[in-house]
Amino acid sequence: MPAITVEPGTELKSKLFRGFSDGSRLSILEILVEGDATVGEIVERTGLSQPNVSNHLRCLSECGLALSRRDGRHVHYRASDSRVHEIIQLAEELLADSAKGIYECTRYE
């Protein structure tokens, strides 16, 4: 009877990574780690629809990866923590070095 010994917290951690694991959300995060941006600016820079961006931003906010403040009718978002940037940078390095084969990965599109 083999015990299931998955480290506690793994589910939460994988959920955190889901914030980075969608192309749309990651492109939003990459804008947010550069600094402040309004929803409209994000819509413009990503080419995503406004409701889609809002849905993703809510997700990122609830998860604690982004923070928001209202300024008149605009709402500004930014990355919550410098480690958001660090994680993305580490991924870039990995991609450049070890993970070059990723575009061949057939498991997901």
Next chain:
Amino acid sequence: MPAITVEPGTELKSKLFRGFSDGSRLSILEILVEGDATVGEIVERTGLSQPNVSNHLRCLSECGLALSRRDGRHVHYRASDSRVHEIIQLAEELLADSAKGIYECTRYE
């Protein structure tokens, strides 16, 4: 005519994060960053089915997050790069500090 100015490489990067964004795969990666493990050991320690583990390991190998070597009828896997561990550790820190709200995130289960 707003140009779509998503940074090149974002799609590949988000794909890389998908390696970490599934609970089963992350629990496998957490075993692999500790060191060598055979498929059977991973099956035992995670409680996942053997084909499921093999499918995930193929995914992780193709993406360059894991390396394998055959030793008789066993195949040993390990993390490909120390940055795999670093990324997981950063996520742990983020989770402890900024991303506490993640279990409330309604966007995904």
Next chain:
DNA sequence: ATAATATATAATTATATATTTATATATCAA
């Protein structure tokens, strides 16, 4: 060569998730 063990594969099924669509709310300007 045959059986046993270890792992891989691939089609199917089940499920999770992204995106759109339509609409609602909030703020400002006139």
Next chain:
DNA sequence: TTGATATATAAATATATAATTATATATTAT
């Protein structure tokens, strides 16, 4: 207060992905 602008929400739809199931391959021992 009415209209315009900015953002949010939520249901519906479309799509992607995980897990299972059944089977195949590879290695070793007898």
